[in-house]
Amino acid sequence: MRAILEAARERPGGETRVSVDAQSFPEAVAETEAAGRVPVIAEVKPTSPTTEGVREDDPVELAREMVAGGATALSVLTEPEHFGGSAESLRRIREAVDVPVLRKDFIMNEAQLDVVESDLVLLIARFVGEDLSDLVEAARDRGFQPLVEVHTREELTAALAAGADIIGINNRDLGKLEVDLGTFEELAPEAPDDVLLVAESGVKSVEDARRMREAGADALLVGTAIMDGDVRQNTETLTQ
Numbered sequence: 001m002r003a004i005l006e007a008a009r010e011r012p013g014g015e016t017r018v019s020v021d022a023q024s025f026p027e028a029v030a031e032t033e034a035a036g037r038v039p040v041i042a043e044v045k046p047t048s049p050t051t052e053g054v055r056e057d058d059p060v061e062l063a064r065e066m067v068a069g070g071a072t073a074l075s076v077l078t079e080p081e082h083f084g085g086s087a088e089s090l091r092r093i094r095e096a097v098d099v100p101v102l103r104k105d106f107i108m109n110e111a112q113l114d115v116v117e118s119d120l121v122l123l124i125a126r127f128v129g130e131d132l133s134d135l136v137e138a139a140r141d142r143g144f145q146p147l148v149e150v151h152t153r154e155e156l157t158a159a160l161a162a163g164a165d166i167i168g169i170n171n172r173d174l175g176k177l178e179v180d181l182g183t184f185e186e187l188a189p190e191a192p193d194d195v196l197l198v199a200e201s202g203v204k205s206v207e208d209a210r211r212m213r214e215a216g217a218d219a220l221l222v223g224t225a226i227m228d229g230d231v232r233q234n235t236e237t238l239t240q
């Protein structure tokens, strides 16, 4: 994790400030609910420190399959060194699909928001620390919908204090990389009802999805279980 953060701190930002016309994620979630399906953010993750191998398929093709399988939104890793991502694949994917797209990266400063346009942008409470409020505001000023990721009660409190209204509770401890679905179950009741809650990481089966929904997840963020095998079929199974 230290290597990932060191690389993230060094990565340059954009030269000019972006201004995005974002597609509403809360509306997309409401539409999926109205259709009687489970809102899933499917993640295009060519590789990660906890996965074996790299998927070499065209990321745009994978993204299209996820949308065809019923994904409400997509998450696209743009971290190049450890997750095989790029700003360019996000740009191409966002052009090719009509669902909201989340930029998944380790953003540490305001200029890094200006690298590429997306509908949602991930801000990880653990890593941005005291800058969280400023980054939430800087993201909104550019038109992004910030998704603030938390893993502990303290981080959840900080996210709420920063005015976050879309909060992802990560079941994976980014320090130890261990996954425990109990994390979402423990923290979800602490969030007010008007916050849109996303259960992140470790959802592998329909049972896991049900468990997270019962605990109050408005949406699920799923990477590995979708990327492993037939992407469209996997998305269909988890969104049913």
Ligand SMILES: O=P(O)(O)OC[C@@H](O)[C@@H](O)c1c[nH]c2ccccc12
Residues within 6 Å of the ligand: 043, 045, 104, 105, 149, 170, 200, 201, 202, 203, 221, 222, 223, 224, 225
């Ligand atoms: O592959 P999984 O267990 O379904 O997890 C997806 C997503 O939650 C995970 O990739 C993730 C959550 N937070 C992150 C922060 C950075 C990189 C990756 C992540």
